[in-house]
Amino acid sequence: MNIAHRPIAVVFLLAFSTVLGCTTVQSRPSTLPTAAARLEADVRTLTTRFPHRNATDREQLNAAGAWIANRFVRLGYQIEFEPLPVPVKGEAWSTNTIATLVGTTHPDEIIVIGAHYDTEVNTPGADDNASGVAVMLELAARFSRNPQPRTIRFIGFTNEENSNSANTGMGSLTSARNSKERGDNIIAMLSLEMLGYFSDAPNSQTYPFPPKMAAQLGLDLPTTGDFIAIVARTNDAALVAQVAESMTQAGTIPVVAAPLPAQVRAIYRSDHANYWMQGYPAAMITDTSEYRNPHYHKMSDTPGTLDYGRMAAVADALEVAVRSLTNR
Numbered sequence: 001m002n003i004a005h006r007p008i009a010v011v012f013l014l015a016f017s018t019v020l021g022c023t024t025v026q027s028r029p030s031t032l033p034t035a036a037a038r039l040e041a042d043v044r045t046l047t048t049r050f051p052h053r054n055a056t057d058r059e060q061l062n063a064a065g066a067w068i069a070n071r072f073v074r075l076g077y078q079i080e081f082e083p084l085p086v087p088v089k090g091e092a093w094s095t096n097t098i099a100t101l102v103g104t105t106h107p108d109e110i111i112v113i114g115a116h117y118d119t120e121v122n123t124p125g126a127d128d129n130a131s132g133v134a135v136m137l138e139l140a141a142r143f144s145r146n147p148q149p150r151t152i153r154f155i156g157f158t159n160e161e162n163s164n165s166a167n168t169g170m171g172s173l174t175s176a177r178n179s180k181e182r183g184d185n186i187i188a189m190l191s192l193e194m195l196g197y198f199s200d201a202p203n204s205q206t207y208p209f210p211p212k213m214a215a216q217l218g219l220d221l222p223t224t225g226d227f228i229a230i231v232a233r234t235n236d237a238a239l240v241a242q243v244a245e246s247m248t249q250a251g252t253i254p255v256v257a258a259p260l261p262a263q264v265r266a267i268y269r270s271d272h273a274n275y276w277m278q279g280y281p282a283a284m285i286t287d288t289s290e291y292r293n294p295h296y297h298k299m300s301d302t303p304g305t306l307d308y309g310r311m312a313a314v315a316d317a318l319e320v321a322v323r324s325l326t327n328r
Contacts, residue, residue: 001128001160001193001270001289001296035138035312042134043196044303046117047124054121055164058092064117065097068156071137072099075144077154082175084159084168096171097156099140101147103326109150111325112189112282113139114172114271116160126303127293129160131196131311138315139322148326150187157271172271180278188239188325189282191272195314196306197293199225206291208266219258225292227254228314231267232283234259239281246324247317253310255317285318 033041046053050064069079077099084094097117103109115132119125133156140154158164158171165171172191179186199205205225207214214221230247232240237259244257260267267273269289272282290296295305 035315036308038141039131039134039138039196039311039315040303040306040308042137043126043130043306043308046130046133047126047303051124053117053125054119054161055166056121058094061118061158061164062092062095065095065156065158068117068133068137069097069099072097072140072154075099075141077101077140077144082155082171082178084171084174087167091167094158094168094171096158096175098175099154101143101152101154103149103151104147105149107151108185110153110184110186111150111322112153112155112186112275113192113322114155114157114175114189115192116157116171116271118158118161118164120161120297121163123297123299123301124303126295126301126306127194127196127287128289128296128301129192129194130303131194131287131306132192135192135195135311135315135318138312139318142315142319143322148323150326152322152326160271170271170274172274173277176274176278176280179280186275186280189272189275189280190243190318190322191270191282191284192318193270193272193284193286194289194293195228195285195287196308196311197225197287197295198307198310199292201225204292205288207288208291209264217260221258222254222256225288227256228317229256229258229286229288230283231258231260231286232272233262233267233276235262236276236281236283239283242324242328243283243285243321246321250317250320252313252316285314 053061053064072079080098082096115136240257240259247255272284275282295301
């Protein structure tokens with residue numbers, strides 16, 4: 001999560017045998033990994049195979065992007081590498097990784113699901129943001145070979161963190177600008193930004209503004225960090241409401257909708273803000289970063305600190321929300 005543009009605080013195998021003309025059904029434990037296990041495996045791969053996926057080792061950073069691309073290909077997607085400008089001669093290229101599922105009836109209307117795969121220097125970045133990438137890949141798997149009415153574009157963004165974007169800029173900035181120049185009709189962008197840390201402890205949730213402000217805005221914000229938040233500007237309140245309604249209907253994870261005034265600068269601190277700058281509706285899905293997670297931007301942001309069961313619940317809820325966005 002970018003220091004200057006980070007978020008605020010607010011998912012059987014059946015065996016059949018036929019005996020004497022009668023069919024009996026026997027259930028067996030599935031040998032397939034659960035969603036939670038898949039999410040954990042992806043988080044651990046990103047944090048152990050690519051521990052320096054940042055400005056100190058751009059070759060490893062791009063290798064992480066290539067790994068994401070390979071995952072997309074194995075799921076049946078056509079992929080695209082979107083290069084960023086290279087202002088320093090001889091510097092390794094930075095790239096976004098894009099997979100597209102073309103819509104069946106409204107292919108020119110696009111839903112973007114994005115997550116940055118870089119990490120802050122000197123942190124393994126399990127929650128920030130291997131968790132977001134893992135959920136993005138889980139959603140890509142669920143929609144693979146199952147086109148929806150509208151197009152879904154999955155993007156692994158590079159260079160979200162401040163220390164990585166200084167020379168080449170944020171990957172989401174390049175992608176949003178390219179979309180604007182092409183005239184892409186992006187009707188919604190969801191930034192998956194830190195989705196794995198939860199707490200049931202009282203007063204484990206804080207916010208970057210006083211409780212009085214929340215009350216003035218008519219927001220009833222929890223003080224226990226057991227929910228997932230949908231954060232955006234008040235301009236995008238309709239998008240927030242639709243996503244919140246769909247995720248809540250899934251019934252898998254508590255959901256808090258937080259459309260906030262632009263004066264709350266913390267709501268700009270991730271990739272969605274670059275889509276706002278290009279005039280696109282966008283929102284951030286988040287566990288609220290440092291307003292809950294004590295390991296934020298630390299070496300202790302490791303895979304063992306995350307709750308993969310609740311991450312799977314978030315993926316379940318997001319699947320419902322994406323289906324809603326692609327069908328309405």
